[in-house]
Amino acid sequence: MNDLSLFDAYSGAVTAAVKRVRPAVVHLAVERPDGRHGSGSGFVIARSGYAVTNSHVASGARTINVSLPDGRESSADLVGDDPGSDLAVIRLTAPVDEFCELGDSSRIEAGQVAVAIGSPYGFQHTVTAGIVSALGRTMRAQNGRLIDDVIQTDAALNPGNSGGPLVDSRGDVIGVNTAVILPAQGVGFAIAANAARRIVGYLITEGRVPRARIGLAGQTVPVSRRVVRYFDLPNETAVRVMMVEKESPAAKAGVMEGDLVVALDDEPIRSVDDLQRLLTGHDSARREKLVVIRRTQRLEFIVKPHPLSS
Secondary structure, three states: OOOHHHHHHHHHHHHHHHHHHHHHHEEEEOOOOOOOEEEEEEEEOOOOOEEEEOOHHHOOOEEEEEEEEOOEEEEEEEEEEEEEOOOOEEEEEEOOOOOOEEOOHHHHOOOOEEEEEHHHHHOOOOOEEEEEEEEEEEEEEEOOOEEEEEEEEEOOOOOOOOOEEEOOOOOOOOEEEEEEEEOOOOOOEEEEEEHHHHHHHHHHHOOOOOOEEEEEEEEEEEHHHHHHHHOOOOOOOEEEEEEEEEOOHHHHHHHOOOOOOEEOOOOOOOOHHHHHOEOOOOHHHEEEEEEEEEHHHHHHHHEEEOOOOO
């Protein structure tokens, strides 16, 4: 196969992917209560008008106006947003015919084609293409929470691409474009579709993402190799308990300052972020087995996390 044939095959794959998804990609113009304006991208995921975008695009909006690919304009209501994952769901008031679905991001591999569609700098329905540069990245949301399962891509992303879809060569949505590193070239990030699907489901059904707390403040610390070997720990870091709130689930269970948290409900804990991730979702509010190392002892406590109000 010569170079021209390879180029034609690549072009054909990108073109086919865009034709499949582009009709569902929308441009958002947002006005906030203080009069500031913003913009971003999104994509419709249901005939009922639900669309996915970023929390930092839609959060706190007084009005949201949406431009559809067929030239129509529609207002939209904010259904729910989650700053902890930088995802939001809006619902268009105008009827829609075109929509796409969040695909299976577990099947993607580094090096495969990635296509971003959005409205960078207000240029609507712009297409850029590249590859999946890396998988399993993490990044901080604006509220400090860690976003897991982030895709790194070199498909050009610019301000305004936020909330638009990242798709593969089949036209399946593999991620939600969320961030760029402005001084860098070819470094963009998207929240993986599988991670987004669960959050979006909560936002549609409840308007928020349920999270829980156990009432301790912790710090990620290294664990000595001697302790790791003695207790056969899977990781060389854990969470040291720096403070336990009075009458909290952790205090009632018997957790003390100085304890090393190494597992929750049989899931290894390497960091504070692991602990926060496991305390997300309705299952986080059930009774959990918390495993700690206290000096020369491995202790297990049963804790009942308290749901967070917001």
